Amino acid sequence: MLNKLREQTVFKGNWLLSLLVSVGVWQCSVPVMGQMLLPYTPQLNSEQLEQQGLEVAEEAAQLIRFQQHDLALSRAKLAVQLAPNKYQPWFILGTLYIIKQELEPGVEALEKALVLEPEEVGIKFTLGNAYFQQGKYQQAATALEEGLEIKADVPSAQFDLGNAYFKLGRMAEAIAVYQKAVAQQEEFWPAVNNIGLIKYEQGNISSAIEHWQKALEIDEEQAEPILALGVALYIQGQKEEGLKLGEAALELDSNYGEIQHLKDNLWGEKLIKDTQTFFTTPQMQGILAQLEKDS
Structure with missing residues (x-):
């Protein structure tokens, strides 16, 4: 994020x-100029x-x-x-x-x-x-x-x-x-999300998962922590749950199917590598192909 x-x-x-x-510092008013029958250019001072x-x-x-x-x-x-x-x-x-x-x-x-x-x-x-x-x-x-x-x-x-x-x-x-x-x-989920990104790069996947789950407790409709959580669970062997979350994330925001978008949102090298692996699965390939077709 x-x-x-x-x-x-x-x-x-x-x-x-x-x-x-x-x-909100505009407390001054502009002097009202008198009406003239003939056009003229008013001489305004600097103030x-x-x-x-x-x-x-x-x-x-x-x-x-x-x-x-x-x-x-x-x-x-x-x-x-x-x-x-x-x-x-x-x-x-x-x-x-x-x-x-x-x-x-x-x-x-x-x-x-x-x-x-x-x-x-x-x-x-x-x-x-x-x-x-x-x-x-x-x-x-x-x-x-x-x-x-x-x-x-x-x-x-x-x-x-x-x-x-x-x-x-x-x-x-x-x-x-x-x-x-x-x-x-307390409801600033992007900060919680980004702590998860750092924890993942540091190899503390369990802590990363906890932070993404906390971010989703704040706002369950955010695609980024949903996808990150899906990738992490998939890598840890919870493949069915991970794929389900990945599909849900891309349904919410298809931009997260683009690696460059993830990099732009501070996803690190380890998480990017694992996401690329995640995206090569037949289920995610099918979803990405459909998204491309619909775009």
């Missing part, structure tokens, strides 16, 4: 959108332009909440032109680019926002997620660590930090921060 804030990360529901709720820019940024944030991303992007671009020295328009613009998977301009905008407001945790968390998607795992970890030093009780950011540690090979630290996420939010 990578950041199913992308389903979640990404992002997972999308936790970036929830961060925008905390950027008025900034006020307008912040209001346009607020419009963009509202549009994001309603999934109107293209409209929000045009508003955000205008907002940074009107208020280039305020962090909020850059933060919203960067977030929009990340949501649209345009990572390079997204990171550039977020870095500008961070220069303007170095202690804003939302920017640090969003940058951490964006760096991770770029494969810059150390930069991701640093940004997330800095944000969590300011605001420690954000499970989604703890989860992202755990993922960064995972990719850096810092497995003990990854488990510790996943556990913090679960302590903050």
Whole structure:
């Protein structure tokens, strides 16, 4: 599980959108201009332009909440032109680019926002997620660590930090921060799931199974822990039960029949190898062939 804030990360529901709720700093109003019989160009001072820019940024944030991303992007671009020295328009613009998977301009905008407001945790968390998607795992970890030093009780950011540690090979630290996420939010099944992924790579299959079972106790309709559990049980000799779970997982989400999708979701080499063996069974071959036919 990578950041199913992308389903979640990404992002997972999308936790970036929830961060925008905390950027409620637009308390200013734009002066009302008098009606004129003839067209004219009003002379606005810099303070008025900034006020307008912040209001346009607020419009963009509202549009994001309603999934109107293209409209929000045009508003955000205008907002940074009107208020280039305020962090909020850059933060919203960067977030929009990340949501649209345009990572390079997204990171550039977020870095500008961070220069303007170095202690804003939302920017640090969003940058951490964006760096991770770029494969810059150390930069991701640093940004997330800095944000969590300011605001420690954000499970989604703890989860992202755990993922960064995972990719850096810092497995003990990854488990510790996943556990913090679960302590903050007991139903945060992706963190429980990812502990299982680590345990499997460490050769502790029984512990991995326990964590995937716990993840399914939280949400029984999640394909990832169902498939992982199926593979583990199959490898341990419980073949019938394992195959049954594998079929159920792919019925829920056929993407998990693709090895690259599993790699993208942090499945390690050992689990990938065992999954490939699992997929070569006649029963799973039949299911995968049918899924390909239906696609």
